[in-house]
Amino acid sequence: MNNSQHLSHSSGLNRERAEEVMKTQGLSALIATTPENIHYVIGSQLRASNWTMQIYAVLPADRSAKPCIVIPTNRLGVVAQFGITGVDIFAYSDFFVEGSIEGKPSTDDIDLFYSLLQTTVIHPGPVEALKAALKQLEIEYQPIGIDEMRIAPDILTRIKEEAPDRPVIPAYKLFREIRLVKTPFEIEQLRQAAQLNERIEQELIDLIAAGVHEKQLADHYRLAVMRAGGTPAMTAVGAGPRSALPLIENYFHTIETGDQIRFDLCLQLEGYWGDTGRTVVAGEPTAWMKKHFDAVKSGWETALETVRPGVKASEVFHAAVSRVQREGIPHYRRQHVGHAIGLELYDDITLSPGDQRILEPGMVLCVEVPYYELGAGGFQIEDTIVVTPDGYEFLTHMERKLFTK
Amino acid sequence: MNNSQHLSHSSGLNRERAEEVMKTQGLSALIATTPENIHYVIGSQLRASNWTMQIYAVLPADRSAKPCIVIPTNRLGVVAQFGITGVDIFAYSDFFVEGSIEGKPSTDDIDLFYSLLQTTVIHPGPVEALKAALKQLEIEYQPIGIDEMRIAPDILTRIKEEAPDRPVIPAYKLFREIRLVKTPFEIEQLRQAAQLNERIEQELIDLIAAGVHEKQLADHYRLAVMRAGGTPAMTAVGAGPRSALPLIENYFHTIETGDQIRFDLCLQLEGYWGDTGRTVVAGEPTAWMKKHFDAVKSGWETALETVRPGVKASEVFHAAVSRVQREGIPHYRRQHVGHAIGLELYDDITLSPGDQRILEPGMVLCVEVPYYELGAGGFQIEDTIVVTPDGYEFLTHMERKLFTK
Numbered sequence: 001m002n003n004s005q006h007l008s009h010s011s012g013l014n015r016e017r018a019e020e021v022m023k024t025q026g027l028s029a030l031i032a033t034t035p036e037n038i039h040y041v042i043g044s045q046l047r048a049s050n051w052t053m054q055i056y057a058v059l060p061a062d063r064s065a066k067p068c069i070v071i072p073t074n075r076l077g078v079v080a081q082f083g084i085t086g087v088d089i090f091a092y093s094d095f096f097v098e099g100s101i102e103g104k105p106s107t108d109d110i111d112l113f114y115s116l117l118q119t120t121v122i123h124p125g126p127v128e129a130l131k132a133a134l135k136q137l138e139i140e141y142q143p144i145g146i147d148e149m150r151i152a153p154d155i156l157t158r159i160k161e162e163a164p165d166r167p168v169i170p171a172y173k174l175f176r177e178i179r180l181v182k183t184p185f186e187i188e189q190l191r192q193a194a195q196l197n198e199r200i201e202q203e204l205i206d207l208i209a210a211g212v213h214e215k216q217l218a219d220h221y222r223l224a225v226m227r228a229g230g231t232p233a234m235t236a237v238g239a240g241p242r243s244a245l246p247l248i249e250n251y252f253h254t255i256e257t258g259d260q261i262r263f264d265l266c267l268q269l270e271g272y273w274g275d276t277g278r279t280v281v282a283g284e285p286t287a288w289m290k291k292h293f294d295a296v297k298s299g300w301e302t303a304l305e306t307v308r309p310g311v312k313a314s315e316v317f318h319a320a321v322s323r324v325q326r327e328g329i330p331h332y333r334r335q336h337v338g339h340a341i342g343l344e345l346y347d348d349i350t351l352s353p354g355d356q357r358i359l360e361p362g363m364v365l366c367v368e369v370p371y372y373e374l375g376a377g378g379f380q381i382e383d384t385i386v387v388t389p390d391g392y393e394f395l396t397h398m399e400r401k402l403f404t405k
Numbered sequence: 406m407n408n409s410q411h412l413s414h415s416s417g418l419n420r421e422r423a424e425e426v427m428k429t430q431g432l433s434a435l436i437a438t439t440p441e442n443i444h445y446v447i448g449s450q451l452r453a454s455n456w457t458m459q460i461y462a463v464l465p466a467d468r469s470a471k472p473c474i475v476i477p478t479n480r481l482g483v484v485a486q487f488g489i490t491g492v493d494i495f496a497y498s499d500f501f502v503e504g505s506i507e508g509k510p511s512t513d514d515i516d517l518f519y520s521l522l523q524t525t526v527i528h529p530g531p532v533e534a535l536k537a538a539l540k541q542l543e544i545e546y547q548p549i550g551i552d553e554m555r556i557a558p559d560i561l562t563r564i565k566e567e568a569p570d571r572p573v574i575p576a577y578k579l580f581r582e583i584r585l586v587k588t589p590f591e592i593e594q595l596r597q598a599a600q601l602n603e604r605i606e607q608e609l610i611d612l613i614a615a616g617v618h619e620k621q622l623a624d625h626y627r628l629a630v631m632r633a634g635g636t637p638a639m640t641a642v643g644a645g646p647r648s649a650l651p652l653i654e655n656y657f658h659t660i661e662t663g664d665q666i667r668f669d670l671c672l673q674l675e676g677y678w679g680d681t682g683r684t685v686v687a688g689e690p691t692a693w694m695k696k697h698f699d700a701v702k703s704g705w706e707t708a709l710e711t712v713r714p715g716v717k718a719s720e721v722f723h724a725a726v727s728r729v730q731r732e733g734i735p736h737y738r739r740q741h742v743g744h745a746i747g748l749e750l751y752d753d754i755t756l757s758p759g760d761q762r763i764l765e766p767g768m769v770l771c772v773e774v775p776y777y778e779l780g781a782g783g784f785q786i787e788d789t790i791v792v793t794p795d796g797y798e799f800l801t802h803m804e805r806k807l808f809t810k
Contacts, residue, residue, distance in 0.1 A: 034456055049639075050751040051439055051554040051577060074651055081655035096738040097651065097777045104780035105646045107657050113650065114779055149456040153553045153575065170558065172456060219632075226631055227624075234454075241510045245518065246479055246502065250486035252512050333501040346455040372502045374519055375509035 011043030012186035012343075015063045018178045022061040028142035029134070030171050032057040033150040036343040037175040039271045041067050044082045046075055054126040054155055057087075060137050068133040073122055080113035088136065090129040091120045127158045145171030176348040180340060181362040186272065187386050187395070190341065190364050193230070193274035194384040194395045197265055200224045202398065204237070205280050208261060208405040214239050215251035217261075225267045233345070236264035236277075236380075243279070244378040246370070257283045262378045264370070266345060273345045275366045276396055277382035280403040291328050292371060293402040296379045299324035299369040300400075303337050303351065307365070308391045313355035320351075320369050329371060338367040341384060363387040364395070416448030417591035417748075420468045423583045427466040433547035434539070435576050437462040438555040441748040442580040444676045446472050449487045451480055459531040459560055462492075465542050473538040478527055485518035493541065495534040496525045532563045550576030581753040585745060586767040591677065592791050592800070595746065595769050598635070598679035599789040599800045602670055605629045607803065609642070610685050613666060613810040619644050620656035622666075630672045638750070641669035641682075641785075648684070649783040651775070662688045667783045669775070671750055678750045680771045681801055682787035685808040696733050697776060698807040701784045704729035704774040705805075708742050708756065712770070713796045718760035725756075725774050734776060743772040746789060768792040769800070 022030060032038045033056055039045045041057035046069070048055055056070040068088045071079065073095035101114045123129040134140045141163050146156065148170040160168055182190065203224060204217050217237045225232040236248035239255045243262040255261065264277040281289060303320035317337050324332040336355075340347030341364055349357055351365065359365075368382035381400060385392040427435060437443045438461055444450045446462035451474070453460055461475040473493045476484065478500035506519045528534035539545045546568050551561065553575040565573050587595065608629060609622050622642045630637040641653035644660045648667040660666065669682040686694060708725035722742050729737040741760075745752030746769055754762055756770065764770075773787035786805060790797040 036456075050749045051441075077650045078652050078654055081650070081653065094740045095651070096740060097649070097779060098736060098738075099649065099778035099780045101646075101780040106780065107646055109655070109657060110646055110650065110779060117779075148558045153558070223628060223631055226627055241506075241512055241515055244502070244504065245482045245486070245515065246500070247483050248486065249483055250514070252514060331503065333503075335499045335501060344455045373504035374502060374515060374522075375504045375506040375511065 011041075012183045012189065013040060013043070014178060014181065014183050017181060018059055019061055019063055021174050021178050022145070025145065025169065025174065026143055027145045027169070028061050028139040029137065029144045030059045030174060031130070031144060031146045032059065032175060033147040034172070035150070036271070037147050037172070039343055040175065040179055042069060042084055042087055044084050045271055046071060046078060052152060054152060056126070056130060056151070058130070058133050058137070060139065065137055068137065070126055070129045070133060073120075076116045076120060077113045080109045080116060083109070083112070088133070089116065089120050090123060090133045092123040092125050092129040094122070126155055127162065130159060131162055141166050143167035143169070145169050145174050147172045147175055173348070179342050180348050181360055182342060182364050182386070183362075186342060187362070187364060189270060189272040190274075190384065191395045193267065193269040193272045194276060195397070196225070196228050196230060196269055197267055197274035197276045198396055198398045200228075201263055201265055201276060201278060204263060205278070205403055205405065208255060208280055208282055210255055210257045210282060213251065213254045214242065218251050221265060228269075230267045230269040233266040233268060234264070235266070236262065238262045238378060241375070241377070244372045244374045244376060246372055246378075255282050260285070260289055260377045262380045264380050264382060271343055273341050273343070274384070275341055275345060275382065276384060276398070277368060277370070277380035278398065278403060279379045279381065280405060282405050285402055285404060289377065290402065293379050295324050295328035295332070296369050296371050297381055297400065298327040299337070300367060300381050303367050303369060304385070304392060307359060307367070307385065307387060309359055309361050309387060309389060311359050313349050313351050313357050313359065314353050316351045317353055324369060324371070332371065334369070337369050338365050340364065341366050359387050361387050361389050416446075417588045417594065418445060418448070419583060419586065419588050422586060423464055424466055424468055426579050426583050427550070430550065430574065430579065431548055432550045432574070433466050433544040434542065434549045435464045435579060436535070436549060436551045437464065437580060438552040439577070440555070441676070442552050442577070444748055445580065445584055447474060447489055447492055449489050450676055451476060451483060457557060459557060461531070461535060461556070463535070463538050463542070465544065467542075470542055473542065475531055475534045475538060478525075481521045481525060482518045485514045485521060488514070488517070493538070494521065494525050495528060495538045497528040497530050497534040499527075531560055532567065535564060536567055546571050548572035548574070550574050550579050552577045552580055578753070584747050585753050586765055587747060587769050587791070588767075591747060592767070592769060594675060594677040595679075595789065596800045598672065598674040598677045599681060600802070601630070601633050601635060601674055602672055602679035602681045603801055603803045605633075606668055606670055606681060606683060609668060610683070610808055610810065613660060613685055613687055615660055615662045615687060618656065618659045619647065623656050626670060633674075635672045635674040638671040638673060639669070640671070641667065643667050643783060646780070646782070649777045649779045649781065651777055651783075660687050665690070665694055665782045667785045669785050669787060676748055678746050678748070679789070680746055680750060680787065681789060681803070682773060682775070682785035683803065683808060684784045684786065685810055687810050690807055690809060694782065695807065698784050700729050700733035700737070701774050701776050702786055702805065703732040704742070705772060705786050708772050708774060709790070709797060712764060712772070712790065712792060714764055714766050714792060714794060716764050718754050718756050718762050718764065719758050721756045722758055729774060729776070737776065739774070742774050743770050745769065746771050764792050766792050766794050
C-alpha cells in the first residue's frame with residue numbers, strides 16, 4: 001500500500017509534557033472526547049454527527065505505546081481519507097460496505113479503508129471498544145483521566161462500573177494544561193491561521209467606503225476564509241455606533257463618512273484558531289477617536305512589554321489596564337487583556353486579574369485591549385504572539401495604527 | 406424602543422408537546438444546554454467560545470411562564486442583535502461596556518443591548534444564575550430535567566447540591582422526543598434547507614465533466630451554501646472508485662468519462678439541517694450501474710410507500726431492504742434506510758431494525774437507501790419528507806433518477 005503525501009498528517013502533540021502531567025496526577029492514560037483534544041492526540045478532528053455519537057482518543061502515559069481511537073465503524077473511511085495512521089483503532093457498531101478492491105481501480109484512501117475493514121475488530125459499543133483499547137495497552141485497571149466535556153454521562157457511568165476500583169478523574173483541564181505550551185508544529189499552524197486572518201482583514205480595510213454595509217464586509221470575510229480552506233467563526237464587523245458592540249454576529253449598519261469600524265475576526269485553519277483585530281476610520285478621525293485609540297494602544301504596548309517568561313498572567317493585565325487609565329481613559333475597566341489560543345479560541349490562560357499562572361516560552365497569546373463606549377464607538381487592537389525565552393515574538397505583522405480610509 | 410423586523414425571530418417550539426412530556430416525567434422544567442436544544446427553546450443559537458462556558462435555556466412546564474436563559478454577561482449584546490425577546494435573562498460574570506446612548510446615534514440592537522445592561526441582574530456564576538431563574542419561576546425545589554450533553558459535570562454536581570432533595574434527571578432524550586414531531590414553522594425551515602441543498606446539488610450536476618476534480622465540486626458546494634446564508638457540513642462528493650466511500654471529507658479524484666459520482670450533501674440553514682443525495686454518471690451508465698441504481702431506487706420507493714402514521718420505523722427498514730435484495734442486490738445489507746432530521750442532522754428516529762417507534766404526522770425524515778461497493782461504485786438517493794395523516798409529502802423536488810452528463 002502506497003500512502004502518498006496527501007495522506008500524511010502531522011500532530012502538534014507534546015508527549016513529554018503529557019507524560020509529565022500524567023505522572024503528577026498518577027494516571028496511566030488520558031482519554032480525549034472533545035474534537036479539540038482528539039485533534040491534539042491524533043492530528044485530525046473526527047466530528048460526530050450528533051451528541052449521542054461517541055468518539056475518543058486514548059493517550060497512554062507510556063510514550064512507547066501508540067495512541068488509540070474509539071470510533072463508530074462508519075468513521076473508518078474518514079480515518080483513511082485523513083491518513084490517520086500511527087494509532088490503533090477500536091471500532092464499534094454495524095456499518096455495511098460490500099466489495100473488494102483486488103485488481104480494480106482504487107485510490108490510496110480506499111486501499112487504506114479496505115485494509116482497515118479487513119483488520120479492525122468491531123465491538124458492540126463504545127464502552128466495549130474503550131475497554132479493549134485499555135486492555136491492549138495493559139492499563140485496564142490503572143487510574144485514567146477522561147475529558148469529561150464530550151462523553152455521554154451514561155457511558156461514563158458504565159465505564160466507571162466496568163472497573164469500580166479504578167480511579168477515573170476529569171481530564172478536560174489536564175488536556176488544556178498540556179496544550180498550553182505549544183510545540184513548534186503548533187506555533188507554525190497558529191502563525192498560518194493568524195496570517196490568513198490578517199491578509200483578509202487587510203482586504204476588508206481596502207473595501208471600506210461610505211455606502212458599504214457591514215454585512216458586505218462580513219460576507220467577504222467568510223467567503224475569503226472558506227476559499228483559503230479555513231472555517232470562519234465570530235466575525236465582529238461593527239461600524240459607526242455598532243463599533244461599540246463587543247461581540248457582533250448580525251449586521252445592520254451602512255458605513256457613513258466619519259464612522260469608525262471595529263474588526264474582531266475569528267477563524268479556524270486546520271483546527272487551529274486565528275483571532276486578530278484592528279480599528280479603521282472611514283475619513284478623518286476626530287480628536288476623541290485619536291485620544292481613545294492612543295490610550296488603548298498604549299495599554300496594548302504595555303501588555304506586550306510586560307510579557308516574558310516568569311511573569312504572572314495577572315501582572316500583564318494590571319500593567320495594561322493602569323496604563324490605559326493613565327493615558328486618557330481614567331474610568332477604563334476590563335475583564336481580561338488577552339487569552340491563550342490554540343485548538344480552542346480560548347485556551348486555558350487569560351490575562352486577567354484572577355489568573356496567577358506564570359507565562360512560559362511556547363505559550364501563544366492573543367493580546368487585546370479593547371474599549372467599548374456605547375453611544376460613541378469601540379476600539380480594537382489584537383495581535384497574536386508566542387512567548388520566547390527573552391520576551392515574545394509576533395505571529396502577526398499588520399501595522400498597529402488607527403487605520404484611515 | 407422600535408424593534409424593526411430584522412430583529413424579530415421565530416421559534417419552532419411546540420410547548421404543548423413539551424408540556425405533555427414534562428407531565429409524563431413529573432417535571433416542572435427542562436433545561437437545554439446543547440446549542441440545538443437551546444435553539445429549540447428560544448429560536449436562536451447562542452454559541453459558547455469554549456467548553457467551559459455555560460449557556461442554558463430553561464423551559465418551564467407551565468405554558469403561561471416565559472422561558473429563561475442563563476448566559477455570560479458578554480452574550481447580552483448577541484441576544485440584542487438577534488432580537489431574542491420573550492425570554493427572561495439571567496446573566497453571570499463580569500463584562501464591561503461604558504457609555505450611554507441617550508440622545509446619541511444608535512441602532513435597534515444597541516437600544517436593546519443598552520436596556521438589557523441597565524435592567525439585567527448579574528449573578529456570580531451559572532449555578533447562581535440558574536438558581537435565580539428557577540426561583541423566579543417558583544420551581545426552585547421541583548423536579549427538573551437537565552440536558553446532560555453540554556453542561557460541565559462539576560456545574561451539574563453543584564446544581565444538584567444546591568437542592569439535594571430535588572430530583573434531577575437527564576433530559577437530552579426528552580428534548581429529542583419533543584423535537585421529533587415538527588411544528589409548521591419547523592417544517593417550513595426544513596423545506597427551505599432541503600430546497601437550498603437541492604438547488605446547489607443541481608449546480609454540481611451541471612458542473613460535472615471529465616477533468617473536473619471532486620474538490621472543485623466540494624468547494625463550489627461550500628461557497629454556494631455560505632453565499633446563501635447557510636453553513637456547509639459533510640460534503641460527500643465521491644467520483645469513480647471513491648463513489649463507494651460512505652462519508653467523504655477529503656478529495657483526491659479527477660472525474661473521468663464513465664465515472665459515477667455520488668453526492669450526499671449536508672448543510673444548516675438558520676439552525677435547521679438539509680441532507681439530500683443523488684447519483685450521476687459522467688457519460689453512458691453501464692448495465693451494472695443501471696441495475697444497481699434501479700435496485701436501490703426500488704428500495705427507496707418501497708420505503709416511501711411504507712411510510713404513514715402508525716407504521717413502525719423498523720417496518721420501513723425491512724420493507725426497503727428486502728425489496729433491494731429482490732430487485733438485484735441479493736446480498737444487500739444496511740444499518741438504516743433513513744433518519745429524522747431537524748435541529749440535529751440525526752434527530753431521534755432512525756429507520757432501522759432496532760427502532761420500534763411509531764411514525765406520526767409532522768415527523769420529518771430523510772429517506773435514503775444507499776449501496777456502497779468498494780472496487781465498483783456507490784449509489785445514493787436521499788430525499789426529505791414530512792409524514793402526513795395520509796402518508797407523506799416531499800420537501801424535495803429534484804428528479805429521482807440516475808442522472809447522466
